[in-house]
Amino acid sequence: xxxxxxxxxxxxxxxxxxxxxxxxxxxxxxxxxxxxxxxxxxxxxxxxxxxxxxxxxxxxxxxxxxxxxxxxxxxxxxxxxxxxxxxxxxxxxxxxxxxxxxxxxxxxxxxxxxxxxxxxxxxxxxxxxxxxxxxxxxxxxxxxxxxxxxxxxxxxxxxxxxxxxxxxxxxxxxxxxxxxxxxxxxxxxxxx
Numbered sequence: 001x002x003x004x005x006x007x008x009x010x011x012x013x014x015x016x017x018x019x020x021x022x023x024x025x026x027x028x029x030x031x032x033x034x035x036x037x038x039x040x041x042x043x044x045x046x047x048x049x050x051x052x053x054x055x056x057x058x059x060x061x062x063x064x065x066x067x068x069x070x071x072x073x074x075x076x077x078x079x080x081x082x083x084x085x086x087x088x089x090x091x092x093x094x095x096x097x098x099x100x101x102x103x104x105x106x107x108x109x110x111x112x113x114x115x116x117x118x119x120x121x122x123x124x125x126x127x128x129x130x131x132x133x134x135x136x137x138x139x140x141x142x143x144x145x146x147x148x149x150x151x152x153x154x155x156x157x158x159x160x161x162x163x164x165x166x167x168x169x170x171x172x173x174x175x176x177x178x179x180x181x182x183x184x185x186x187x188x189x190x191x192x
Contacts, residue, residue: 076125080182083124087135087179090115094142102150102157109146116143131178138171 093115097108116139124132145164149157 076183079125083122086119097146105146105150109143112143116140125182127182128178131175134171134174134178138168138175141168141171
């Protein structure tokens, strides 16, 4: 081969080498770009998953608090219904005792004493602690008033019992005020 041809081939080889280097650089650049995009995509996906996990944890915490609040509310309502039911039974028993003759009061007073013992055992919410004390005092005064009325000592049963019934009324009013300060159950009765 002559020199001119060798130079032409050399030139073509140099140009081909430069083209290969340029193509290789372009391909490497493209490869790095894809790698960066993949890395950014992976980071975005990881960030999105972290946000979703955080939101799920927050949702779970809120649901847990809601469940606990619902349990407390349910327990409160059950407790208040128990108090309201006991009070309704007490009111009924008082009506029976109030319309029973002196000599036949033993049974109605026994029922009143039984309901009073139940009241002493009741577990009430904190909003009704003082009210429970007043309720029991009202019940004790009523039972004592009936017992004095039944004994009718010196024919003064009516007069001697009146003070106990007045005290019972005042304590019952205090209980009702305390009961009204507690939340009202959804479908329960309210102190009368």
